[in-house]
Amino acid sequence: MIELSQEFDVHPNQIKQWRDQLLEGATGVFGEAPKADPEPIIDVKTLHAKIGELTLGNDFLSGAQRTAR
Secondary structure (H helix, E strand, O other), X not given: OHHHHHHHXXXXXXXXXXXXXXXXXXXXXXXXXXXXXXXXXXXXXXXHHHHHXXXXXXXXXXXXXXXXX
C-alpha cells in the first residue's frame, strides 16, 4: 500500500478507503445487476390534454401580443 501511495501520490488512508469501498460494492459491480426501478406509468390522454391546454394559452397570448402592437 505504501508503494502504491508513493507511486500515485495519494495518502495510504485514501487507498485503504477505496479498497474498502470496492470490497463493499464489488458484488454490485461484478455480481448480480441491481434491480431497476419500474418505469412510471404514463397517461397519454392527460399529456395530450395538457399539450392542448398549453397550445391554446400560447395561441391566446400570441394573438393578444399582436393586437397590442
